[in-house]
Amino acid sequence: MRIISSSDSPELTRARFAAGGRIIVLVEGKDDYEVLREWFRAELAEIEFFDCGGILALEKLLQEWLTKGTLQEAYGIMDRDFRSDEEVEDSYVETSHQFILRRYALENYLLEPEPLRQVLRVRHPEIIRQLPDQQAMETQLLDRCRSLKSIMAANWVFFDASQNSRGSDPEYFSIGHDTDRDIVIQQAAKRLQCTKAEAERLIQEKEQLLDPLLSQLATAHRVIDGKRLLHLIQREQFKTSGGDDYLRRLLTREIQIQGLPADVVHLIRDRIITPNRK
Numbered sequence: 001m002r003i004i005s006s007s008d009s010p011e012l013t014r015a016r017f018a019a020g021g022r023i024i025v026l027v028e029g030k031d032d033y034e035v036l037r038e039w040f041r042a043e044l045a046e047i048e049f050f051d052c053g054g055i056l057a058l059e060k061l062l063q064e065w066l067t068k069g070t071l072q073e074a075y076g077i078m079d080r081d082f083r084s085d086e087e088v089e090d091s092y093v094e095t096s097h098q099f100i101l102r103r104y105a106l107e108n109y110l111l112e113p114e115p116l117r118q119v120l121r122v123r124h125p126e127i128i129r130q131l132p133d134q135q136a137m138e139t140q141l142l143d144r145c146r147s148l149k150s151i152m153a154a155n156w157v158f159f160d161a162s163q164n165s166r167g168s169d170p171e172y173f174s175i176g177h178d179t180d181r182d183i184v185i186q187q188a189a190k191r192l193q194c195t196k197a198e199a200e201r202l203i204q205e206k207e208q209l210l211d212p213l214l215s216q217l218a219t220a221h222r223v224i225d226g227k228r229l230l231h232l233i234q235r236e237q238f239k240t241s242g243g244d245d246y247l248r249r250l251l252t253r254e255i256q257i258q259g260l261p262a263d264v265v266h267l268i269r270d271r272i273i274t275p276n277r278k
Contacts, residue, residue, distance in 0.1 A: 107226030153206035
């Protein structure tokens, strides 16, 4: 039973009610909430997910819960964004309550070649004729990742700036923003309030770090935003009125059929649920 205190913030009160005596897992947004809830539907008697609406809100709410609660059955799962391997690994220490995904975002776990091929095969068979096997699908996915290199490099620069200020969530270029390199540089210069030459220098430094990671899909998933990749595939291949949510739902179900990602399963079941079983 959760005890609601008059000193609790409105967000903590809502989270306590949502938990209803279960383990609570705080996530950054609605899409994470919906995907995880679908994947772990069989465990919802023990666990509930809660959309915080951003990383800073997640961190604040988790800290409040752990500080005020006598029960430590609250955890947070955050996107990797541009965090290093060391930061990711450090988040998995035994006493941790806040974990960083091993891929850039949860959507990156949806965008595996075979699940995407199966969804295309059923919904758009005319497209799948151009992608005869899993390797062809992987090659196309990797090409799409590379097309996002410059905008991801710019967002990495914005991420570093937000980490230095710690005042707000990173203000990335919007999903669907023009990926043309020159346009990205021009608009980054305006946002950074610097010259175009300086913006290009900063972006080029990040591009050079991204290049070796874009040689394989497994490493590309660590540095390319899955939300942008999902949007790009939706726009180029699906072109339906359902938008990104349509493709996300299809892939969520297909991943369930083919098998959930091992590191997400380990995190939810082994690191969060099992230690809290009475």
